[in-house]
Amino acid sequence: xxxxxxxxxxxxxxxxxxxACGKGSGAAQExxxxxxxxxxxxxxxxxxxxxxxxxxxxxxxxPDVQVEYTTVPADSTYDQLMQTRMxxxxxxxxxxxxxxxxxxxxxxxWSKGAADPMWKQWIDGGLxxxxxxxxxxxxxxxxDVKNAMTYKDKVYGxxxxxxxxxxxxxxxxxxxxxxxxxxxxxxELVHVMKVLKDNGVEPIGFxxxxxxxxxLAVQGLQASIHDDQLxxxxxxxxxxTKLTDPVQLEVLExxxxxxxxxxxxxxxxxxxxxxxxxxxxxxxxIADGTWDATTIQTANPExxxxxxxxxxxxxxxxxxxxxxxxDMTWMVLEKSPNKDYAIKWLEMLSEKQxxxxxxxxxxxxxxQPDVKISSEFVNEIQPSLENFKLSWDQLFxxxxxxxxxxxxxxxxxxFLTPAGPLKTPLELAQKSQAxxxxxxxx
Amino acid sequence: xxxxxxxxxxxxxxxxxxxxxxxxxxxxxxxxxVTVLFSFTNASGVPGQTWNFVGFENYMTFFTSSxxxxxxASIGRSLYFAVAVVVIQNAVGLFMAVIxxxxxxxxxxxxxxxxxxxxxxxxxxxxIWQLIANPLGGPAQAMMNFFGTSSxxxxxxxxxxxxxxxxxxxxxxxxxxxxxxxxxxxxxNDLYEAGYMDGASGWKAFKNITFPMIAPSxxxxxxxxxxxxxxTFDIIYVLTGGKFNTTTLAFDVYATAFGSxxxxxxxxxxxxxxxxxxxxxxxxxxxxxxxxxxxxx
Numbered sequence: 001x002x003x004x005x006x007x008x009x010x011x012x013x014x015x016x017x018x019x020a021c022g023k024g025s026g027a028a029q030e031x032x033x034x035x036x037x038x039x040x041x042x043x044x045x046x047x048x049x050x051x052x053x054x055x056x057x058x059x060x061x062x063p064d065v066q067v068e069y070t071t072v073p074a075d076s077t078y079d080q081l082m083q084t085r086m087x088x089x090x091x092x093x094x095x096x097x098x099x100x101x102x103x104x105x106x107x108x109x110w111s112k113g114a115a116d117p118m119w120k121q122w123i124d125g126g127l128x129x130x131x132x133x134x135x136x137x138x139x140x141x142x143x144d145v146k147n148a149m150t151y152k153d154k155v156y157g158x159x160x161x162x163x164x165x166x167x168x169x170x171x172x173x174x175x176x177x178x179x180x181x182x183x184x185x186x187x188e189l190v191h192v193m194k195v196l197k198d199n200g201v202e203p204i205g206f207x208x209x210x211x212x213x214x215x216l217a218v219q220g221l222q223a224s225i226h227d228d229q230l231x232x233x234x235x236x237x238x239x240x241t242k243l244t245d246p247v248q249l250e251v252l253e254x255x256x257x258x259x260x261x262x263x264x265x266x267x268x269x270x271x272x273x274x275x276x277x278x279x280x281x282x283x284x285x286i287a288d289g290t291w292d293a294t295t296i297q298t299a300n301p302e303x304x305x306x307x308x309x310x311x312x313x314x315x316x317x318x319x320x321x322x323x324x325x326x327d328m329t330w331m332v333l334e335k336s337p338n339k340d341y342a343i344k345w346l347e348m349l350s351e352k353q354x355x356x357x358x359x360x361x362x363x364x365x366x367x368q369p370d371v372k373i374s375s376e377f378v379n380e381i382q383p384s385l386e387n388f389k390l391s392w393d394q395l396f397x398x399x400x401x402x403x404x405x406x407x408x409x410x411x412x413x414x415f416l417t418p419a420g421p422l423k424t425p426l427e428l429a430q431k432s433q434a435x436x437x438x439x440x441x442x
Numbered sequence: 443x444x445x446x447x448x449x450x451x452x453x454x455x456x457x458x459x460x461x462x463x464x465x466x467x468x469x470x471x472x473x474x475x476v477t478v479l480f481s482f483t484n485a486s487g488v489p490g491q492t493w494n495f496v497g498f499e500n501y502m503t504f505f506t507s508s509x510x511x512x513x514x515a516s517i518g519r520s521l522y523f524a525v526a527v528v529v530i531q532n533a534v535g536l537f538m539a540v541i542x543x544x545x546x547x548x549x550x551x552x553x554x555x556x557x558x559x560x561x562x563x564x565x566x567x568x569x570i571w572q573l574i575a576n577p578l579g580g581p582a583q584a585m586m587n588f589f590g591t592s593s594x595x596x597x598x599x600x601x602x603x604x605x606x607x608x609x610x611x612x613x614x615x616x617x618x619x620x621x622x623x624x625x626x627x628x629x630x631n632d633l634y635e636a637g638y639m640d641g642a643s644g645w646k647a648f649k650n651i652t653f654p655m656i657a658p659s660x661x662x663x664x665x666x667x668x669x670x671x672x673x674t675f676d677i678i679y680v681l682t683g684g685k686f687n688t689t690t691l692a693f694d695v696y697a698t699a700f701g702s703x704x705x706x707x708x709x710x711x712x713x714x715x716x717x718x719x720x721x722x723x724x725x726x727x728x729x730x731x732x733x734x735x736x737x738x739x
Contacts, residue, residue, distance in 0.1 A: 125490030265577030267597030363571035
């Protein structure tokens, strides 16, 4: 009898546990009738801090909403989170999801057989809300709306600003100490690195462990060495240009020179520690995007630093402009149970004052007109931004199932010595071209 | 005879068992079957997208596309990883178990220390070794600098994979040790006494008494470490993220499904199936030989 009642008890307990798992926190929801607005984001301290503050303001304005703001590392962890939350669909695991860039990478008529990027698959699948008719879209520059927020003539996202990524941060005090001017040609850059090295200063720092930060420098060289990056990329698809062309070899050769001047062990340094490496004066320059300016400033408020385009060419005119991308594009999920609040959230963030605060916190270049930039840093680099170009990774379209020498960002300087096993740029270029050819659609 | 009584109450064990069976079917077996199904389709993993059956196309892609060379290299790396881990981890584990079993002072302390990494978990272990190998002021780099050289450790094509193998062994040697220890403690002392009378001591006693007697724990350890090593994904993810030629077959499944920008569940499922067949074959062969050895002894 005892055994029987014990087993009954056990079964009841199990059923209760199972039932509790099934309907989530049902009891908790009854307690307060608040709507939970779920937002995911990648980790970028200055921006995260601003959004957290903004969320508080939003909650004050809409007392029945509680914002759940989740941040994860910016690498593939974020891509994966985005994908799983998106796939959860109407179960309400996310309401607002930002893309790391804008709507780029869609196959063109010259790129037959290229894979569809995730954002395109999501929009085509009807997962992203159409924001075309929202009044707050008019707050943004029409040109930026067209370039960064529109796909197939409809607005599917709100882009928060542009960033430049093809320059080097430099420590002004170190430059002054050794009477160095900001280099405007490749030879001058080589001279700067030599003087620094001769005086026992580490010239450059890379976040080599994460690999992609090296590619920022590569893109800087590409933007200044290539006359027309898009024509070259189209040429790769049609066979007119090759990855072994002299112009691309020059990019790899110069990347190798930059890496040879980098701080020892740079392949073990992760991207997250790069700003502090620079802010503590252990290296004179780092390859990083303008978005990290505020992070550097926070790490060392006393520090004086600037940013210049990597001068890949010996013609100063070709080195004058920075290249970059449209950063962060917020998207609202079509099937989100809190779609109205999600749109209200974007509406409030797009208000002039809030947007201005955001841009200043993030260090972005605004996509709204007449925004007052308080950042000395952004104002200082303004001349290099007048003819803002799109960087290589925003233009490049890759083939499907490509080998490791051409995968993702398509240029893999990390395989070159001193970072990797390949001795010469030619060797790397030939392997890249072989991988590219092998992936050609049959 | 009837632990749950007579009549309808007899069904109680089946009722109780049906709960885990249902859970397993729902959460374990079901998704596995869907993976099999997906491996023959072009499913993208994006809700709302249509998908079609494509036969063996994904398997063909695995073996014939542009990056097949990289994929086959990752199979080779999985094997290398497994052999190194299985041999070294069990050798070290057995060695430590034998020493600790000698009832030396503080054996509980040693047991705890060697087992600690298992308790810590992959993320913490990964973090510890990341900090040790930190090029900016980490102790390993400081030591290298002392000898006038430097290294990129987990960012180095030449040694990153070997370092991962080292960390994997460091993490799980305590686990092997514990299983060996359990086997060692089940050996009756009489056997050693009888052996001593016949002149067997030291190495001889180990070879002729200890080793045959722990055959079952040997089998368990070998199988667990073979399967564990072939499926290793977590420690690679934490330490290098598959960069610097450290991608194994198990990591490839993840990279294909959740890799940069695009997702291809069909191909990822096919890679998962190949991974399954690979692990299954290797462990069946290992099991066959290990069981035969147990019988012979």
